[in-house]
Amino acid sequence: MAKNPNQIRAKRVVSDYVIDIVTVVVIVLVFVLTLYPFLNSLAISLNDADNTTLGGITIYPRIFTTKNYEQIFSNPTIWKAYGVTIARTVIGTVGGLLVTGALAFALSRPGLVFKKFYTMIFLIPMYFGGGLMPSYFLNVKLGLYGNFLVYIIPSLVNLWNMILMRSYFSSLPEALEESARIDGANYFTIFWKIYWPISTPIIATIALYFGVQHWNDWFTASLYMTTAPDLRPMQNVLMTVINESRAAEMIASTSGGASVAGDALKGQKTNTRSITMATMIVTILPIIVIYPFLQRYFIKGIMIGSVKG
Numbered sequence: 001m002a003k004n005p006n007q008i009r010a011k012r013v014v015s016d017y018v019i020d021i022v023t024v025v026v027i028v029l030v031f032v033l034t035l036y037p038f039l040n041s042l043a044i045s046l047n048d049a050d051n052t053t054l055g056g057i058t059i060y061p062r063i064f065t066t067k068n069y070e071q072i073f074s075n076p077t078i079w080k081a082y083g084v085t086i087a088r089t090v091i092g093t094v095g096g097l098l099v100t101g102a103l104a105f106a107l108s109r110p111g112l113v114f115k116k117f118y119t120m121i122f123l124i125p126m127y128f129g130g131g132l133m134p135s136y137f138l139n140v141k142l143g144l145y146g147n148f149l150v151y152i153i154p155s156l157v158n159l160w161n162m163i164l165m166r167s168y169f170s171s172l173p174e175a176l177e178e179s180a181r182i183d184g185a186n187y188f189t190i191f192w193k194i195y196w197p198i199s200t201p202i203i204a205t206i207a208l209y210f211g212v213q214h215w216n217d218w219f220t221a222s223l224y225m226t227t228a229p230d231l232r233p234m235q236n237v238l239m240t241v242i243n244e245s246r247a248a249e250m251i252a253s254t255s256g257g258a259s260v261a262g263d264a265l266k267g268q269k270t271n272t273r274s275i276t277m278a279t280m281i282v283t284i285l286p287i288i289v290i291y292p293f294l295q296r297y298f299i300k301g302i303m304i305g306s307v308k309g
Helices: 005-010 014-045 067-073 078-108 115-127 132-141 159-171 174-182 187-195 200-216 219-224 234-253 258-265 272-305
Strands: none
Touching: 014 272, 067 078, 067 234, 067 272, 078 115, 078 159, 078 187, 078 200, 078 234, 115 159, 159 200, 174 187, 200 272, 219 234, 234 272
């Protein structure tokens, strides 16, 4: 005989409520500790520079201003840098998904000849890298120095992402491929029209990985774009803005004369800390906006892709 739900709930003891309360408190505490640094940075970026130097800003600006953001976006190269970053992120993410996904699909096929050998070959670079200088000379030899494609081609295949996608494809029913093969479909058709549409969780997860990688990368441009400033991404340009603000502040603090300091800071109601926080917000805001749309796929894609290796 089934028990009454009210009887089941009545069996809860004091320790159960204590555990529930502790769990809620811990979750709220973690949420506050995670959210506070972002709100504090946002408040400083929107606060008047002279007032910021007094300290004590928490999660809201005392004197609201947009001067910090105006200085950032008044840089004539910032919009071009945004275009380069967006183009790199979109092209790099789509290209990485297609190439890495195709490789993962091939390695997930049980009938692949020399499958273990290929897998071992791809695993070796995960543990033993070629090094920075060999990679640099190789890219230069390939004509990628000062070339936009240096952002795209070397990162088309990510071995860790490939392993996740391969595990996901391996977890799908083999009957899908068998039925498609009976109908005369080739492997390209099976991959593109059957496996790809039903792999939304892992695709969204890997797309987020590729997108964050391309959006945040500044090191590649610092190596290969020294002679092509128009191809520098947003992160490098914003770093220049911070350095210029820091230099102006250093000039103002030296004994070189009030007129020099005045010229350096003329018309700028900003300081280095305010510019740094505004730069950080500008950099991470697009990722924060996009992440909630992919979050529902994120955990599912990782868990399903890790069931079968």
